[in-house]
Amino acid sequence: MFWSYREEMRNNTESALLQNVASGTYIAQLLIRNTHAVYKNIVFEGYANHIALFSGGNIPASGILRVHPDDIIAIVI
Numbered sequence: 211m212f213w214s215y216r217e218e219m220r221n222n223t224e225s226a227l228l229q230n231v232a233s234g235t236y237i238a239q240l241l242i243r244n245t246h247a248v249y250k251n252i253v254f255e256g257y258a259n260h261i262a263l264f265s266g267g268n269i270p271a272s273g274i275l276r277v278h279p280d281d282i283i284a285i286v287i
Contacts, residue, residue, distance in 0.1 A: 228254065231285070231287070233254060233255060234253060236251075237249075237253065237286070239284070242282060243280075243281045243283050250268055251266060251267040252266045252267035252269060253266045263275070263276060
């Protein structure tokens with residue numbers, strides 16, 4: 211199991227938490243700043259216009275979660 215927190219990656223690039231995650235990677239949990247939701251069992255789809263895209267799991271509505279990389283607090287793979 212791999213996990214990472216934003217505080218540990220402070221000095222790295224903008225998308226430090228996702229820099230080693232390939233498209234299609236299964237993510238067990240994703241925590242996003244200023245939300246009360248924990249997204250579980252989702253898939254990282256890649257980037258579009260510097261926005262990270264996720265699908266599957268408990269994502270409501272369209273099934274695509276769009277997140278700015280700076281807003282990602284923690285990832286559990």
